[in-house]
Amino acid sequence: MNATLAxxxxxxxxxxxxxxxxxxxxxxxxxxxxxxAPSSKNTQPWKLFLVQGAALEALRTDYLAAFDTGLPAKAGYRYSPDPLPEAWKARAKEVGVGIFKHKGIGRDDTEKRWAHDRENFRFFGAPQVMFLGTQASAYSHGTFLDCGFVLDNLMLGLTALGYGSCPQFSPMIYSDLLKKHLPDSADTLFISALPFGRAKSHSHVNTFHPTRLPIEAWFKVVE
Ligand SMILES: Cc1cc2nc3c(=O)[nH]c(=O)nc-3n(C[C@H](O)[C@H](O)[C@H](O)COP(=O)(O)O)c2cc1C
Structure with a gap:
């Protein structure tokens, strides 16, 4: 297979x-x-923060405290339509149920489910995390598309280099904490976190591979 496609x-x-x-x-x-990455009119509307070392540990501590005390969620943007279209909802449910099943967490095991959710606010223990954002005072739908290209480039580049990552919306619910910890971020709309690093060897959770639709479900040739 072609190396990029691989x-x-x-x-x-x-x-x-x-x-x-x-x-x-x-x-x-x-x-x-x-x-x-390409962007409309080469506007390059993205901002990227790399957080590591003591700064990441301080941020992680604040995130876990926020999660543990049930700080009300306040994301800077709404990720998904509410309600989700039925077909999307079914796929979201499949991946949610799938990962719990993969980890051997039962339907009623609220403690383990909570611990699973909490991992998001530990950034899955990653030693380095990137935070992608854009300008809060001026953005539109297309801005998210442009930023998404950068996010995908980062993820694919990490894979090509032998590392792993997980895009995360969850931490965006406490983006005020990012503003507190990240310098010059007052006018930043945070879009995604990206914990990254060497994938843990022999990790069970890392062997979770959600399926994809057959391309016939979303790809049409018109000629
Ligand atoms: C922007 C974005 C935000 C995401 N947020 C989370 C998250 O907060 N927590 C999480 O565990 N996974 C998150 N995911 C990962 C998705 O669940 C995952 O990409 C999807 O299930 C497909 O699995 P794969 O990435 O392993 O192929 C996110 C993915 C994207 C693209």
């Missing part, structure tokens, strides 16, 4: 990491490459 097939969400850091020069090369 990387697209290989990428999947990683939810358990080794503590090893991705070297800074590798990260710079990755970010340079991700920044080659």
């Amino acid at each position: 990387v697209m097939h290989a990428r999947h969400s990683i939810r358990e990491f080794e503590s090893e850091l991705v070297p800074m020069d590798t990260i710079r090369q990755l970010v340079e490459a991700a920044g080659r």
Whole structure:
């Protein structure tokens, strides 16, 4: 298979990491490459923060405290339509049930379900996390598309380099914490977190591979 297509097939969400850091020069090369993403009129409306070391531990501590005390959710944007179209809802349910089943968590095991959700606010223990955002005072639907290209470039680049990542909306519900911890972010609308690093070896959760629709369900040839 073509190497780029093989990387697209290989990428999947990683939810358990080794503590090893991705070297800074590798990260710079990755970010340079991700920044080659196209954007409308080359506006390049993205902002990217890399958080690691003591700064990440301080952020993680605040996130866990927010989750543990039930801080009300306040995301900067609504990710999905509400309600979801029925077909989307069915697929969302399938992946939600699927990951619990994969982890051996029963329907009524509220404690383990809570612990599973809490992992999101630990950034799955990743040693490095990127936060992608855009300008809060001026953005529109297309801005999210442009930023999404960067996010995908980062994820695919990490896969190509032998690392893993997990895009995350969940931490966006406490984006005020990001504003508190990340310098010059007052006018940032945070879009996604991206914990990344070396995938934990022999990790069970990392072997979870949600299926995809056959392309006939969403791809039409018109000629
Ligand atoms: C923008 C975005 C936000 C996501 N947020 C979360 C999240 O908060 N927590 C999580 O565990 N997975 C999250 N995911 C991962 C999806 O569940 C995952 O991509 C999907 O189930 C397909 O699985 P795969 O990435 O392993 O192929 C998110 C994915 C995207 C694209």
